Amino acid sequence: xxxxxxxxxxxxxxxxxxxxxxxxxxxxxxxxxxxxxxxxxxxxxxxxxxxxxxxxxxxxxxxxxxxxxxxxxxxxxxxxxxxxxxxxxxxxxxxxxxxxxxxxxxxxxxxxxxx
Amino acid sequence: xxxxxxxxxxxxxxxxxxxxxxxxxxxxxxxxxxxxxxxxxxxxxxxxxxxxxxxxxxxxxxxxxxxxxxxxxxxxxxxxxxxxxxxxxxxxxxxxxxxxxxxxxxxxxxxxxxxxxxxxxxxxxxxxxxxxxxxxxxxxxxxxxxxxxxxxxxxxxxxxxxxxxxx
Numbered sequence: 561x562x563x564x565x566x567x568x569x570x571x572x573x574x575x576x577x578x579x580x581x582x583x584x585x586x587x588x589x590x591x592x593x594x595x596x597x598x599x600x601x602x603x604x605x606x607x608x609x610x611x612x613x614x615x616x617x618x619x620x621x622x623x624x625x626x627x628x629x630x631x632x633x634x635x636x637x638x639x640x641x642x643x644x645x646x647x648x649x650x651x652x653x654x655x656x657x658x659x660x661x662x663x664x665x666x667x668x669x670x671x672x673x674x675x
Numbered sequence: 676x677x678x679x680x681x682x683x684x685x686x687x688x689x690x691x692x693x694x695x696x697x698x699x700x701x702x703x704x705x706x707x708x709x710x711x712x713x714x715x716x717x718x719x720x721x722x723x724x725x726x727x728x729x730x731x732x733x734x735x736x737x738x739x740x741x742x743x744x745x746x747x748x749x750x751x752x753x754x755x756x757x758x759x760x761x762x763x764x765x766x767x768x769x770x771x772x773x774x775x776x777x778x779x780x781x782x783x784x785x786x787x788x789x790x791x792x793x794x795x796x797x798x799x800x801x802x803x804x805x806x807x808x809x810x811x812x813x814x815x816x817x818x819x820x821x822x823x824x825x826x827x828x829x830x831x832x833x834x835x836x837x838x839x840x841x842x
Contacts, residue, residue: 562775562777562785562787563785563787563795563797563809564777564778564779564780564785564787565777567779567780567781568780569747569748569749569780570748574747596745596746596747597746599745599746637781640807640820641781641783641799641801641807641820642807642808642809642818642819642820643818645785645797645799645807645808645809645818646809646816646818648797648809649795649797649809649810649811650811652787652795653793653795653811
């Protein structure tokens with residue numbers, strides 16, 4: 561997983577808590593809350609909470625939308641991007657990549673959401 | 676310069692030339708011919724890898740030219756970052772594999788390389804011509820920020836060589 565996927569936006573990284581969910585339910589979250597028009601979801605990266613805690617990050621379960629967890633506690637950008645990249649590399653290395661075959665995309669012909 | 680010959684990849688020796696002239700102009704011409712030949716050789720030997728990376732950069736540029744291009748608040752990729760990353764590619768040693776290319780949320784272009792399991796190296800190109808880098812080599816780590824001018828900074832080359840097994 562490319563390390564840029566773990567870089568925060570405005571000091572936050574958006575994730576979902578998927579523990580205990582069946583595969584179809586996990587991909588349903590991706591379809592409903594992650595997939596953007598005209599784009600595809602090729603896979604997901606799975607990390608354990610410990611992966612974030614070991615980088616001194618915090619997990620905030622805001623449940624907006626349900627199961628959404630915001631990763632906070634990132635160093636300030638003024639402390640140097642290299643420090644943030646170092647954390648992103650750690651998360652990338654500990655992530656488990658799960659590919660989606662075929663990639664998720666919205667059907668456009670009928671205007672309805674679907675895979 | 677009284678004689679010059681270039682043999683292609685199948686021609687064996689590569690470059691042959693004779694430089695008998697000693698004037699300042701001749702030295703300048705000799706130096707520039709040498710630079711041109713090095714460029715030709717480099718293109719011949721790394722064409723495929725460079726072309727792949729260059730194509731990926733162009734695709735990224737076309738896809739990420741406006742803010743929020745991914746619907747997640749990512750900034751448009753910065754043209755100066757693209758330019759720096761392209762220049763970096765042309766300076767990359769021929770033995771290095773092409774990087775994995777992506778856009779960072781702040782609009783910078785980033786390259787990742789993966790060595791053996793647990794060995795990763797990443798660089799991000801800022802608009803101000805600095806490069807932020809980080810690497811993990813098993814239990815060891817490096818990170819820093821370097822200015823990028825005419826050469827790839829030594830610390831970054833060292834990190835790449837370490838990641839990719841001393842190439």
